[in-house]
Amino acid sequence: EVQLVESGGGLVQPGGSLRLSCAASGFTFSDYWMHWVRQVPGKGLVWVSRISRDAISTAYADFVRGRFTISRDNARNTLYLQMNSLRAEDTAVYYCARDPDRRGYSFKDSWGQGTLVTVSS
């Protein structure tokens, strides 16, 4: 069974840092691109970042570029999101999702349950 389990969320003060993790199991992690998507409760989905299978290629939404860093450890089947200089507007549920990148099409065919990040003093 495919499983993606996020962890690392919590309450942090503005300007602080958090590192989110996403533990993958039930599939060959290194075969998939991976993404982070966030959602303010009651609002829409917002794409945050993605990383290629070999971690060579990364991409970010403008509002996190320079503050967030996506990475992965294929030996540990784990995806990460290092979040620095956090702002109140970064408060959201953060989901990791896998992407088979089939025939050049990017889509997220499995998602974690999400981890809540709250940025507040």
Added chain:
Amino acid sequence: DIQMTQSPSSLSASVGDRVTITCRTRQSIRTYLNWYQQKPGKAPKLLIYAASTLQSGVPSRFSGSGSGTDFTLTINSLQPEDSATYHCQQSYSTPYTFGQGTKLEI
């Protein structure tokens, strides 16, 4: 960035009805369009990718169509479990933007 305009923002329908949700972009994204279903408190679930390809395990009453700038998600013979929020997302270029979502009440 590619802006996604999804409509309607909400709709109400009855069991057995057919509903259509649309997603539009200002520039062509060919068929790089995905649809997701999300129920309250749950993660999104993939329904359709590449505009019209049904994800494995998704009921055939769901279908997607369109290319270029106009896309449609159609749900035939609505079931109570289809009550959810539906999101479109373009995967033509990063940032992979989402529509604002359509809340469907049955």
